[in-house]
Structure formats: structure tokens, C-alpha cells
Amino acid sequence: MVDINSFAVLGGDKRQAALAESIAADGYTVYAWGFDRLDLSESVRKTDLAEAVSKCVNIVLPLPVTQDGVFLNAKYTDEKVRLDEGLAELMLHKQVFGGKMGKLFATSDLWYSIDTCDYYAREEFAVRNAIATSEGAIEIAVREYAGTLNGGRCLVAGFGRIGKALAWMLRGMGAHVTVSARKPEDFAWIELYGYEAIHTDHIGHSGSYDVVFNTIPAMVFNRRLLAKMRPGTLLIDLASEPGGVDFPSAGELGIPTVHALSLPGKVAPKASGEIIKNIIYSVMEE
Amino acid sequence: MVDINSFAVLGGDKRQAALAESIAADGYTVYAWGFDRLDLSESVRKTDLAEAVSKCVNIVLPLPVTQDGVFLNAKYTDEKVRLDEGLAELMLHKQVFGGKMGKLFATSDLWYSIDTCDYYAREEFAVRNAIATSEGAIEIAVREYAGTLNGGRCLVAGFGRIGKALAWMLRGMGAHVTVSARKPEDFAWIELYGYEAIHTDHIGHSGSYDVVFNTIPAMVFNRRLLAKMRPGTLLIDLASEPGGVDFPSAGELGIPTVHALSLPGKVAPKASGEIIKNIIYSVMEE
Amino acid sequence: MVDINSFAVLGGDKRQAALAESIAADGYTVYAWGFDRLDLSESVRKTDLAEAVSKCVNIVLPLPVTQDGVFLNAKYTDEKVRLDEGLAELMLHKQVFGGKMGKLFATSDLWYSIDTCDYYAREEFAVRNAIATSEGAIEIAVREYAGTLNGGRCLVAGFGRIGKALAWMLRGMGAHVTVSARKPEDFAWIELYGYEAIHTDHIGHSGSYDVVFNTIPAMVFNRRLLAKMRPGTLLIDLASEPGGVDFPSAGELGIPTVHALSLPGKVAPKASGEIIKNIIYSVMEE
Amino acid sequence: MVDINSFAVLGGDKRQAALAESIAADGYTVYAWGFDRLDLSESVRKTDLAEAVSKCVNIVLPLPVTQDGVFLNAKYTDEKVRLDEGLAELMLHKQVFGGKMGKLFATSDLWYSIDTCDYYAREEFAVRNAIATSEGAIEIAVREYAGTLNGGRCLVAGFGRIGKALAWMLRGMGAHVTVSARKPEDFAWIELYGYEAIHTDHIGHSGSYDVVFNTIPAMVFNRRLLAKMRPGTLLIDLASEPGGVDFPSAGELGIPTVHALSLPGKVAPKASGEIIKNIIYSVMEE
Incomplete structure (x- = not known):
């Protein structure tokens, strides 16, 4: 039955x-x-x-x-x-x-x-997933970066869901956060939330960072940009395959990288299960 | 010469x-x-x-x-x-x-x-060390806890340097933070900073948590208290040896534990080196 | 010439x-x-x-x-x-x-x-204006509410630009913030940022608040809803004319109200001038 | 009876x-x-x-x-x-x-x-009073300063109770906060919480601010220091009589000032009443 x-x-x-x-x-x-x-x-x-x-x-x-x-x-x-x-x-x-x-x-x-x-x-799945991805990114940064995020200079490339969630958490831990975007209204939001705003095209001219998080699913961190970065800067790529980093060039230029994929399933399976459950329940109620 | x-x-x-x-x-x-x-x-x-x-x-x-x-x-x-x-x-x-x-x-x-x-x-060494310890504790919590800290219920036992720094960072990541202390003025500060305050003697009666961080160097989490906690609660002990947790009892009661020691040297050697250097320089100037 | x-x-x-x-x-x-x-x-x-x-x-x-x-x-x-x-x-x-x-x-x-x-x-004008409106709303709340926002229970009705900016600042001052919205993805963002989320249709059933900020340009706070609110709750309406509050009923029900209009020009003329200037300059460059 | x-x-x-x-x-x-x-x-x-x-x-x-x-x-x-x-x-x-x-x-x-x-x-009275004082100071700043605190450069002179509470709230609203102090461990806390730290003796050399809040009950803002400040900077003195500002000199130098006294009784009588009540109750229980 x-x-x-x-x-x-x-x-x-x-x-x-x-x-x-x-x-x-x-x-x-x-x-x-x-x-x-x-x-x-x-x-x-x-x-x-x-x-x-x-x-x-x-x-x-x-x-x-x-x-x-x-x-x-x-x-x-x-x-x-x-x-x-x-x-x-x-x-x-x-x-x-x-x-x-x-x-x-x-x-x-x-x-x-x-x-x-x-x-x-579902949009709410993507938003809640961004939380788990951000926490996973922070875990990697704490583990791999020899300084502290508190007081550290962090760049978040991209102001989509993950960029928004991650920048918020990093500032909440006391990092100096710069966020790159392209649209004037994004700059307005970025500054409102207490971050520095830069145009994505100008990342290479925007000073040096301790940790850089890429969330943009396009080849932004190409060899030309990597060459302008300080060797030793930790670069964590959160964009799904193929990612947004020229990894071979990064290696040659002395920039340590982590390509972090599928973080939600790894760091927060329970939270992910809850998200899916809540969507199922709300669809059943509709 | x-x-x-x-x-x-x-x-x-x-x-x-x-x-x-x-x-x-x-x-x-x-x-x-x-x-x-x-x-x-x-x-x-x-x-x-x-x-x-x-x-x-x-x-x-x-x-x-x-x-x-x-x-x-x-x-x-x-x-x-x-x-x-x-x-x-x-x-x-x-x-x-x-x-x-x-x-x-x-x-x-x-x-x-x-x-x-x-x-x-030096007091400033202890304060800056508390930052690295807090980030190390967050790294462990993200790794070991299957949910997300964002939206999770976290208890920080103790409102000394590590308690202050850790609670601040956890709230900054969006956790629901409760802090235990004993002095009325500590309760005032705890509430000012946006956390819930409970008396350390009442931890056992204060509802359930997803992650508990102990910073008190005394046997607070004894068998009696552990028995009142929800099995599955992650308990991270940041107090130096012998710590503040009855680890064998925790194991028997189904409470996963991590005794996290010497985190600054592990997660932030570079930051720690900077702290020591700055103290040396300022002593030389005095 | x-x-x-x-x-x-x-x-x-x-x-x-x-x-x-x-x-x-x-x-x-x-x-x-x-x-x-x-x-x-x-x-x-x-x-x-x-x-x-x-x-x-x-x-x-x-x-x-x-x-x-x-x-x-x-x-x-x-x-x-x-x-x-x-x-x-x-x-x-x-x-x-x-x-x-x-x-x-x-x-x-x-x-x-x-x-x-x-x-x-221009969208960025609206976003930056929301900052000044939020600060003006906070100024009114501090002045008119006999308690402190820190530790107070605040409801922000609506999660548009002003709702987003205002909720963020209120939490930053240590208020307990609840935000009302209608869309599942808005609930996800609301919770991510550390607020409580409720459906706008359920404001009447969601407990009592010290200060309520309305940002929704529709008659949400009608007599039926006002009758469910605790008398004495301060209600600040930020929606432009005719606003979202049945003011006569509020008066009869003992709910003090402020209809706050054109706050940017009042509390932050200099900031508003800067915003307009920056838009003019960027249009000239385009 | x-x-x-x-x-x-x-x-x-x-x-x-x-x-x-x-x-x-x-x-x-x-x-x-x-x-x-x-x-x-x-x-x-x-x-x-x-x-x-x-x-x-x-x-x-x-x-x-x-x-x-x-x-x-x-x-x-x-x-x-x-x-x-x-x-x-x-x-x-x-x-x-x-x-x-x-x-x-x-x-x-x-x-x-x-x-x-x-x-x-009682220490907890002083701490909770600092909350009301801070909110009153923010109310004044929003009202008197023609820009927005969000994105503005604020200096908080002094890192006692009011300095701690006020700096925290200002950062929570998105201001760029600098805090002055004298002790190395205070600098450590100031930086941990995400503010810039400067030595109180060096306020005059530390760049320009939009709003300056004095919490130090001593004549810090004497004519010499005022002469180094940018005319137009809003200076809010929160120190009790006689305050920490040479008001006549400020007037001559084009620096608008507010001497804000007894803010808790003015902006938050209800909250203050609650604080006193809670102290009375806890003394009765002791």
C-alpha cells in the first residue's frame, strides 16, 4: 500500500x-x-x-x-x-x-x-547553499593562511550570492574586506555593508591582499592578473569547474591556490539536508 | 663584533x-x-x-x-x-x-x-593570541559540525579573552550566540554585544546547542552537566591541559569532543610571529 | 561663452x-x-x-x-x-x-x-538614499522610544532597499531584528544576515515588538493588524505618501506613530549631494 | 503596617x-x-x-x-x-x-x-548606561552631521565603557571607526573589533574625521589639538562636566560642538528604569 x-x-x-x-x-x-x-x-x-x-x-x-x-x-x-x-x-x-x-x-x-x-x-536553495560554501571557504582560509583573517586583507571577487554571504562573514570576523563588482548599484551595496568596492577590471591595480576568494565563473585570474599579485597571496577559487583561475600560471608565479569544489556537501551535509527538506515541505504545501 | x-x-x-x-x-x-x-x-x-x-x-x-x-x-x-x-x-x-x-x-x-x-x-600578546585561537576554533567547528555555524546555536562558556573574541566572531558569521559568565557586569557586556547571557552554573538548564566551546580552565563540563546535554552536540575544549571537559564521560554519552590545544602556533604562525615581533620592538623602544 | x-x-x-x-x-x-x-x-x-x-x-x-x-x-x-x-x-x-x-x-x-x-x-541613487533613510529612521527611534534599540525587539516590514539597509544597521546596534517578506529567497537572505524572518501576512501573530518600521508602500498596518499590536509599540512609517499605516486607527488604539518622509534631504543633505554628484560625473564619463 | x-x-x-x-x-x-x-x-x-x-x-x-x-x-x-x-x-x-x-x-x-x-x-549599571549614552550620541550625530555615518570617518576618543559601546555601534552602522587609547592591550582589542587604533597623544596627526566623539573626562581637545582638526568636523563631547573640549576655541576655529550630558535619562528613561530595577532585585536576592 x-x-x-x-x-x-x-x-x-x-x-x-x-x-x-x-x-x-x-x-x-x-x-x-x-x-x-x-x-x-x-x-x-x-x-x-x-x-x-x-x-x-x-x-x-x-x-x-x-x-x-x-x-x-x-x-x-x-x-x-x-x-x-x-x-x-x-x-x-x-x-x-x-x-x-x-x-x-x-x-x-x-x-x-x-x-x-x-x-x-530554487533560488532559496542557492542562497542557503552560499552559506555553506562561505563557511567552507573560511575553513580553508584559516587552515591554509599563516596569518589571521581578523585584521587580514581579503578580496572577494564577485558579488553574487556567494560573494555577498562570504564578504559578510569575513567582515564579521574582523577582516578588511574588498569586494569586486561591475555595476554601480553593486558598488552602492558593497560600500553600504562596510566593504571597499573595486571594479573587477581593476583588481590588478588595487593593492595587495592576504587572501583572495574568487566566486566568478569566468577566467578572471588569468596570467596577466596573477603576475600583478604579490607572491604568497593565498588564492581560493570557489567557482565551479573549470573555475576562474589559471592554476598552472599561479603555480609558476608562487601563488598558492585551492580549488574548492562542492563545499556544501563536504562541510555541511546536515544543513544541506535541512535545506532540501524545507524546500520539499514547502512544495508539498503549495 | x-x-x-x-x-x-x-x-x-x-x-x-x-x-x-x-x-x-x-x-x-x-x-x-x-x-x-x-x-x-x-x-x-x-x-x-x-x-x-x-x-x-x-x-x-x-x-x-x-x-x-x-x-x-x-x-x-x-x-x-x-x-x-x-x-x-x-x-x-x-x-x-x-x-x-x-x-x-x-x-x-x-x-x-x-x-x-x-x-x-604581556597582556597584548594574550589578546592577540585569542584571535588566532578563535579562528582555529571556528575552523574546527566548520569542519566537524555537519550544519552551518550561520543560524546555528553556539554556546561559549567563559567570557575571558578567548570567550570575548570567539563570541564576537561567531555572531559576525551569523550564529546565535549564548555566552556563560558569572559576574553581573559580564552579563551587561554580553547582552550589549548581542549575545544571550547565562550563568555558568545554569548551562545545564539553558536549552540545547549545536556547538559548545569551552574556554574555562576548570572542570565545568563534568559528567553531570554532560548528561544534560543533547547527544550529538559538538563540544570543543579550548582550555589548556587538563582542559575543562570530562572526556571519557563525553565519549560514553555520545558527545563528540575536540580538545584543541596550541591553536595559535598551528593556524596562525605568521600572525603569532608578528605579534612577538611587535612586542620586542616596543620593548626595545621603551 | x-x-x-x-x-x-x-x-x-x-x-x-x-x-x-x-x-x-x-x-x-x-x-x-x-x-x-x-x-x-x-x-x-x-x-x-x-x-x-x-x-x-x-x-x-x-x-x-x-x-x-x-x-x-x-x-x-x-x-x-x-x-x-x-x-x-x-x-x-x-x-x-x-x-x-x-x-x-x-x-x-x-x-x-x-x-x-x-x-x-538610477538604482545606485536609490540604494544610497536608503542609507540616509535608515539613519533618519534610527534617529527617530532613539528619540521617540523610551528604551534602547540595543536589546530591543525591532520589526522591519519589507525587505526592499530600505528594509535591507535598516535591518543591517539595527542589528549592528545590537537590536533583535525581525524582518517580514513574502518570497522564500528573501527568507533565506533574512536568516543569513542574522535576523528572524516572518511572512508579511503573519506579522499580527508574531509576538510583540518595541519598535516597528514599515517600508512597504501599501496599507499593511490596517486597523485589523494594529488591533493585534501591543499598545505603546512605536510605529515608524517610512513608506512615501500615503504610507502604509492607518494613522487614525493607530491613534485610537494607543499606538504612537511617526510618518517619516523625505529623510535623506533632512538628515543627510551633504551625503545626498555627493550621491547626485557622483552619478552626474559617471554619466559624463560614460 | x-x-x-x-x-x-x-x-x-x-x-x-x-x-x-x-x-x-x-x-x-x-x-x-x-x-x-x-x-x-x-x-x-x-x-x-x-x-x-x-x-x-x-x-x-x-x-x-x-x-x-x-x-x-x-x-x-x-x-x-x-x-x-x-x-x-x-x-x-x-x-x-x-x-x-x-x-x-x-x-x-x-x-x-x-x-x-x-x-x-555598580559596574553593570555603568555598562548598561553606556548603551543609552551611545545611542544618544548616535542620534545627535545623525541629526547634526550633514552626511551619513555609514561610510563616514568617526573618531572615538577613549576606550572605556562608552568608547567600547559606541565604537561597536558605529561600526555596526557601517562607519569607518578609529578609536584612541593609551595601553597596548587596548590597541589589541581595538584592532580585534575591527577599528583603527591610534594613541590618544597622536589624535592631531591622524588624518581627518567627519564626526569626533570624546569620552575622555580630561582636557584632550585643547586649542592646540582643535587647531589641527579640519574646520567643519562635528565634535560631540560625552564627558561629564566640565567635559574634555575647549568649547570657546572650537567656536573660534569653526568646529561645531555638542556637549551632550545625561543622555541616558533623556533618550532612554525606560531602559534606565529597568536597569535600576534589575540591580535592586538582584541586591534583594543576595
């Missing part, structure tokens, strides 16, 4: 595991597949995928749903689940949540008849 | 190495002993201890000067220098800086005729 | 006076009309309107250009300048800056051939 | 009136004398002084108890109560609270047999 208060959590990483635990702690029945190598509490029922789907109306797929477009993303099991017509058929008449669902939809036309919600596409 | 603008930096850890580099970068001549296993820039002259002392008026000993009261503290060499009458004789007519010099003074009465300055005993 | 480095500042209030002074202090020639009752420094040349226009390429009109659609807004003179075909003719081939220029354009078709720039319509 | 849960509130200003209201709101019986020209709620019983004292064990005198050493300080009545042997006799066997009680004690030796508590002398 299908229980409308049951959830099937299928695959993913520690974020999905935390999500399963958190939904179960709210009193719902939760079936989980794909966590063979993780300890879950007894309130989450580990089972096989077909049974999990058959018992539940609400299906939660991971973020991303798939890496390769062929198999379901499931870090903590050796089992492989192929994304195919058969899987899509199982999902008919279900409410399916997932992150970055594009490649999944390409695997079967049936998906266009299924009620889906891409939680990754 | 003795050069009054020369410094001998003898032993220690990365803080002393950073100190040596920083003094050299200011244009002074710096001789260093005790860094065989560390790369230093060419501006610092590695030499043996006797030569270093003979060439300089200003001698910088590590923090602590000695661990065991027998040998000079020197993490990056296999050479052993005994603290004895002979060493003290070398230091006559020098200006000797060091950290925690008590055990050294016990090794020879000559030390009472030598001009010494314990930089560790 | 027309000097391309000359500016005519025509009418307005203390913001335009400050603007004239500031441009003059930068070394440009500034002619000003409309400030009979204000002392200006000697670097600003008071003259009549026709001469000012004839000498300059850059013409700065006030904010708003006109209150009534008939005469130029000029607070500090008794002279009246009619907005008509003749005035428009004077402006041909000039670069004309002004604030809220709509009513002006309706006075002559010639305006469509004139190069104009409405500085009020 | 004497009621040990009754309080007599005798004289003072709006702080004592707020105190009387607040104690009454907690359910205690409150008699009040000295508020003829103030409306009090019905829960506070206005009566004559002798009756109030006879009915109560807890007597609350104002802050200061007396201005002139002759009469009881009572701003809102025309009645005069002489501080003499007779008044002291009335107080025998009572618990008497008051602020700045020195001059009172000089009026009769009986006072040395009376159980008294000077709430003004």
Missing part, C-alpha cells in the same frame, strides 16, 4: 542521508536506498529501490541526480541503477524531487508526464 | 621561524638556530647557537622556552641544547626575550642578572 | 546646495540659482537662471524637478520659474540632470530633443 | 517614574512621591513622602540623590524635601537604594547605620 506520508530517498551523498534522517525525525516513514556504506539510524528503513518506490508517493533523488547521464548518483553503494525507461515507469504518478534533473529527463519521454521538482533550481 | 641591530632567534616552532623572517624583512640581520628541517629564506642566516649569540645583542627564545625544564624547546632540529650555567653565561649582557621563562630561570642564578622580557606575559 | 566644465545648479533644497558646493570644491565653475535664503561659499556664483544656463553645458535640476507640474521646485527663493516652452528652449543642446523628470517632460515637446538624465531613476 | 513587598520611589526624573511603573507591573505595591507633573498609571500610588516611607521597607532615591547637597532631587514637583537628620531618622531600618549617595551621607551620621545601596556605583 502506498502511504502518502512516506518518502523514498534514493542515492546521493551525506546530504541525502541527513535528509532521510531529518524527515524520519519529523515522524514520517522513510525508505532509503543507496547508503550501504553509511550508518543510518533505525528510524530510516534501508531497502531496495523498487520496494522503496512502490511504498511511497514522494521520491527524493540526489543532487546531481546523475553524474554521467547513465547511472543514478549513489556514492555509498556499489549497486548501479540505470536511468532508463523502466526507472521512469516506476516513477509514474509519484511526486519526484531531485537536483539538476536535465540529464534525467533526456533518458525517457515518460519524465514529461511525471510531477517533478528540481530543488537545485 | 656585536651588532646592536642583530637578532638571534634560537629554537621554537613555526612562529619563531616566521618571526625571524619578519625581522629580517625589516632590514635587520638575523641569525637563527634550530630550524634544520624548515626552509628559511636567504635573508635569515642559519648558524650554530654559540655563534648566533656571540654576534647579537637581542636574543629571542621560543614559547615556551622549554617543555621539560632541561632542554631548549626546538621543534625543527635534532640538536639538543641543555639549559645550564654555560648557556646562561653566554646570555650575560644580552637582551633576552622568551615565552614562559620560569623554568629557565630555575636553571641558573645568573639569569637574575640578565635583562629578560617574557613576551608571553 | 559656454564652458564645458561649468555647471548650473538650479533650485532645489539643501541637497542641491551641497551638490553645488561639492562640484565647486572639485575645481569646476558652478553657477547657482534659487538659493537666496541660503549661505553658499564664495566658490559658488549665485546668479539669475537665464545667465546660469547660458554659461553652462551641464544643467542640474532638483529632486523633484517640480512639485506641482507648473513651477520649478526651489525651496530657498521666492522667485518663481514657470516650466514652459521658453524654459525648454533654453535647455536645447545642454546636458540636463534632474530627479523625477516626468512632469517636466509633459510641459513641452522640446524636452524629447534634449539630452536628459534622471538621477532619481 | 509595613509591607516587605512594597517600594517607595521618592523623587528623581523619568527614569524613576519608569522604575516605579515597572516595579508595579511586576505585581509589587509602589508608592511614589515627587511626580506631580507627570502622569503615572493607576498601579503606582502617588502619596506624600512620609507616608510612602512609613509603608515600605524598600526605599528608592533618585540619581543623583541630590544636586546641591541640601534638597532631595525631584524634577517633577515643586515641593522641597530637605536632606536632614529628620529624613535620615525616617530611613532607619529601611533598605535604601540611591545613586551618588555621598552628599546624602554627609547630611547625618545616622546614614552610617542605614542599610544603603548605591546603584550608580
